[in-house]
Amino acid sequence: MLVTQDSQAIPNSYFKLVPFSLTKWNSVLVLLSLLFSIPLAVILGSLFFPQIEVWSHLADTVLSDYIVSSLALFLGVGFFSLILGVIPAWLVTMYRFPMSRYLEWALLLPMAMPAYIIAYSYTGMLDVAGPLQSSIRELTGWQYRDYWFPEIRSLGGAITMLSLVLYPYVYLLARAAFIEQSTCVLEVSRTLGCNAANAFRRVALPLARPAIMVGLSLVVMETLADYGTVQYFGVSAFTTGIFRTWFGLGNSLAAAQLSVLLLIFVAVFLYLEKRSRRQAKFYNSGSRYSSLMQQQLNKEQGIFSLVLCATPMILGFIIPIMYLMNLALDTYSEVLGKDFYMLLFNSLSLALVTAVLALCIALFMAYSNRNTHSSLNRFLVRFVSMGYAIPGTVIAVGVLIPFAWFDNTLDAFLTEHFNISSGLLISGTVVTLIFAYLTRFLAVSINTVESALVKIKPVMDEVAKTTGINSANIIKRIHIPMMRGSLLTALLLVFVDVLKELPATLILRPFNFNTLAVRTYELANEERLADAAVPALAIVLVGIIPVIIISNSISRSRAGNDPENDSGK
Amino acid sequence: MKILFILFLVLFQAQINAAEVNIYSARKEALIKPILDEFTKETGINVNLVTGKADTLLKRLEVEGKNTPADILLTVDVARLVRAKEKGLFQVIDSAVLEQTIPEYYRDDENLWFGLSLRSRVIVYAPDRVKAEELTSYEDLADSKWKDSICIRSSSNVYNQSLVASMIAHSGLEKTEAWATALVNNFARSPKGGDRDQIKAVAVGVCDVAIVNNYYLAGMLVSSQDEQVTLAKKIKLFWPNQNAEGAHMNVSGAGILKPAKNKKEAIQLLEYLVSDKAQQWYAEANHEYSINSDIANSKILKSWGKFKADKLNLSLLGKYNADAVLLMDRAGWK
Secondary structure (H helix, E strand, O other), rough: OOEEHHHHOOOOOOOEEEEEOOOOOHHHHHHHHHHHHHHHHHHHHHHHHHOOOHHHHHHHHOOOHHHHHHHHHHHHHHHHHHHHHHHHHHHHHHOOOOHHHHHHHHHHHHHOOHHHHHHHHHHHHHHHOOHHHHHHHHHHHHOOOHHOOOOOOOOOHHHHHHHHHHHHHHHHHHHHHHHHHOHHHHHHHOOOOOOOOHHHHHHHHHHHHHHHHHHHHHHHHHHHHHHHHHHHHHOOOOOHHHHHOOOOOOOOOHHHHHHHHHHHHHHHHHHHHHHOOOOOOOOOOOOOOOOOOOOEEHHHHHHHHHHHHHHHHHHHHHHHHHHHHHHHHHHHHHHHHHHHHHHHHHHHHHHHHHHHHHHHHHHHHHHHHHHEEEEHHHHHHHHOOOHHHHOOHHHHHHHHHHHHHHHHHHHHHHHHHHHHOOOOOOOOOOHHHHHHHHHHHHHHHHHHHHHHHHHOHHHHHHHHOOOOOOOOHHHHHHHHHHHHHHHHHHHHHHHHHHHHOHHHHHHHHHOOOOHHHHHHHHHHHOOOOOHHHHHHHHHHHHHHHHHHHHHHHHHHHOOOOOOOOOOOO | OHHHHHHHHHHHHHHOOOOOEEEEOOHHHHHHHHHHHHHHHOOOOOEEEEOOOOHHHHHHHHHHHOOOOOOOEEEEOHHHHHHHHOOOOOOOOOOOHHHOOOHHEOOOOOOEEEEEEEEEEEEEOOOOOOOOHOOOOOOHHHHHOOOOOOEOOOOHHHHHHHHEEEEEHHOHHHHHHHHHHHHHOOOOOOOOHHHHHHHHHHHHHHOOEEEEEEHHHHHHOOOOHHHHHHHHHOOEOOOOOOOOOOEEEEEEEEEEOOOOOOHHHHHHHHHHHOOOOHHHHHHHHHOEEEOOOOOOOOHHHHHHOOOOOOOOOOHHOOOOOOHHHHHHHHHHHO
């Protein structure tokens, strides 16, 4: 009923795949995708240099451990992020209950928290030497071995920590999808006899599935690429193996090959997910978007919903923030200075520039893809958006190599012919850094933009064209307003991701250039969490400002919402 | 026109005065910048700094090749200095000051890299559960009497790799592997956290003995957080292997890169870093021993008394680094 079969809705010719078409836009798209494919290609290139000895050592000793732990992380974090993301998104979108207006944006807050910071914070609180267990021992007179307490630094702990900071990706995309959907379909489903739970399960969920899956795939990619948390928790995940091979054995080729394995795993997962919903394309077929009527819940239901939605936010944000603030009280006077504002400025400007660029590129790619239907394009865009699954350090090397090669080649050429040395022109500048961010985070913006774009019926474009509107105007007057929520989401996600980004920044940054994340990491890594607390808090605070702004505009972005008479207020 | 001329002069002046030296440093900013600033203040030479993990900096140097802007690579472990040497990144330094100040076992035999500060990987223990007489050496910790009582961090950590490499150098691969396997059997818990975490674990009774770098214990003792001080005071330091070769030592050190454009300034900086003043700073800021003859320059270092330091040529730690990692994998040391 809600599922529009391709063949019915769209002329057959629309989906005919052209292997390659050489229009102007198309060639720009191909060039752009190729450019951002370079780092991944460099990493794939490692496969041409087999490292038999290292691989057989790994297979004999630790590889199975790595695979088991990473699979457990993948399944665990994936599962909990879905639960913590989708259910609250549905509740705050469809119902009114105590605090629901605040929870709408507060649920996003943990997103601003870098995973390694929440890991350090909870370890500080819950570890055997931490305040909680110490007071248990003091109060009861027990010794360490006399009582049981969950070990925070364990596989389970890592799953919990990562889920708590990653679920907002699912939440954000799910909510945007729930908001964008037409109320009509829900109303119709209710008149057809669906109760609320059924309307959610059978109507809203399938409609939002592409968006939820985007959120989920971001979550699992980030999980698999995480190094900071698993390393600190002593979990032998796949990334542990990558860096051990590189740093410990000094073999960066084998490390790159391990990353390729990670990449293949994610590619297979994404492919299977996509295939499982291939038969059905979901479009917002309703054209009427009346205001979303939020249903008022009764007292018990309301409190139940409140607890359900507040828990992940409290655990993922409030508690670690309070802990960090407590630490920061001791140290802030030493940390806040001219130097600190420089960090703030660097982080903020990098995040802003990258987010805007990523959105522009993603829009361009998504559109060229939609309009040309060339299978090569599709493949390239897919390929580019795989960068998220690779640990930042490895991506950074994939960026480092071609840039330095370019600089050195240019330098050699100029020296030979003109006797001018250009040195390293772009390597070691912020350009390289932003390029690396884009390579890593384009996945986020492309997926988010595409998930919104696929919900717009191609028929709408056709109709618009017959009325004489040109493509640019279709985008401006029809698509952008329909996708506003998702576009803002894309912007926000990349912004926050760059703000938190550490490994690529660490390797690629220019001289005397630091960010909040670098400072936080350096201090936390020296086990000086108290000193790290202030820059860590700054990352979170800078991150939540756009979270709140954008969350508000997403609420207001619903098509059919009259901006003058805003029902969201 | 006049203004342009003055502007030109100013810019030109700036060009002349801009003596500088560029460092890629695996030592974190907070633990090196203050002394670099001091150097700039005294000499007028600007120091530009990028910090990062040693191996990623090595990679960056490798791919940047002869156009790299870096003059110096600074690391916190000798294994990475040796790796940089093997990759052919360093050039020979001819400096009487460095050669006279730094004992030959703490620098490269071809003068490609130099140790700048000295630290030891020591045993710490809980005096309420362990008597100092029960402790002797790293080797002894593999004895079954220490079952379930040892804490140590992951084998991914380079300090552990260097310790194991030193044991390979002293007693060979086979013996060391047997030792590591037995040691893993004595672990009180699967390795996690950093060195401070191991100290805390001993203090609260998760384990009785841990192996850590000396400056972490010192850092906790002078911490601004009371609970860190309280925990650190509950444990004691033991100098291992005093009746044998001595306690395992490691250096933070540096080498000058082949393409260095500011070689003169770079040498000047390295010489400054081994000066008495800088060595005093290393001790006060991070509780490291002086690179020449294990001088204790801080109150805490003095309180730990004199000890016998292993005089193993540190190049060997680099040589056996990969062997150490493979060995620890086989031993099941996570």
